[in-house]
Amino acid sequence: MKEMKRKLRELSLKDLSDEVLHRLAVSGGVGLLTVALLSFSLVGGMNTGYGSIQDLGKSARVALADLDIASIFSMNPDGDAEKQLKVASAAESEETDPVQSVFGEFYDSSNVDPNAVSIITINGQRIVYMRTAEEAQQVLEGIIKRYTEGNSQITSANFAETVEIITADDYVTAEMAAENKKVTETYLCQVEEAINYIMNGTSQPKTYTVQSGDTMWDIAKKNGISPYQLAEMNPGFNADRLSIGDVLYLYEVQPFLNVTTVEVATETETIPFTTQYTETSELYKGQSRVTSYGSYGSKEKQVQYVKQNGVIVSSSVLSETVLSEPVTQYAEVGTTTMPIKTGSGSLISPVGSTTLSSAAGAYGASRGSRRHAGVDLKANSGDPIYASDAGTVVFAGYSNSYGNIVKISHGNGVETRYAHCASLLVSYGDNVEKGQQIATVGKTGNATGYLCHFEVLVNGSTVNPLNYI
């Protein structure tokens, strides 16, 4: 090949005859050499790497040894080679034989119709070569689709860059015909591949799939970047909603194309109902009952989203249609003060003994920033818990760290509480006798084991229960 290049350089190309061209081509061997014998009409200058073709003048016939068209274009990143070159196809060539036969072989040995090949250019730069114009169109549509939601209507899509699909014309035909022989595999893209390439600036984006227990911090650290960088690389990604299987980019996505899409999505939203209360003396204060249940309404909204590369930059509600109105709920609230059954004034242990479950179970023991408000009485799972005195149940239910708890008011400002119960045998408003079973021992809520957490309050303040039982 080197020899041929030299020969070409030495020769005054103006003087090349058809015979010489033919000889060069044949001696090189069609299969081994990337010799393209083309008939050029030069419109402008082009650097072939072997000196300027411009020197040749118009309509010179040129032999290009060891040079395929693709590499010519890559040598001309500023491109517009199509404007500089006017390549007559072999079919149009009048003198023919040698050129046409060689050209014909290139053409015939290709499985891609070079007439169909389309190139997507962005700001004049050739980015991807597609097998057909339809595929090139699919690439651009695919990019827009990737940035929009499945159920929304795209009303407009604009590329910030100048995008063109260069479809086959006579010069592309010859160019690609020559190119197919050598660069089909390298240059022609699949649709998905082209979409990824244009969107990410690379066809194999480096990503990270979120694993169980990951935080943005961990992922950034694992990959040698700062959490801030990671966030920058994944605009629109909500770090608070990191979930297993999410895919994060590990580099700054620098798409060839920046797309602004406007889409309209139809969204359904619930409309909350309101509750109207009326007072009733049939219920105690703090009690309420629903007399007529309400229900949610729903509305359909047309929301317009403007997105840049898939990230919402603004949204506006275009229209709202109420599909069903919410139904108001009606409820009654009690006004009657609950009468409290007065106890004897002396308390008994709810589990029969005053043994603590542990030293930490003492009244006033440290509970982090607080003090233990009661005592943890030693008991076994399922043991009965008895009312310390006669009284009225003012609460029976679940309450955060207390778990299942019963609160009994005994009148005269005395209240007892029994927490971490397994089951509750009384309910709000019940009057209980001293020693009546009210619950069973469990470890619901924040309990270290089976025990009865017992509190005594006098006028709203806790006291040491062991002083009372």
Ligand SMILES: [Zn+2]
């Ligand atoms: Zn306790």
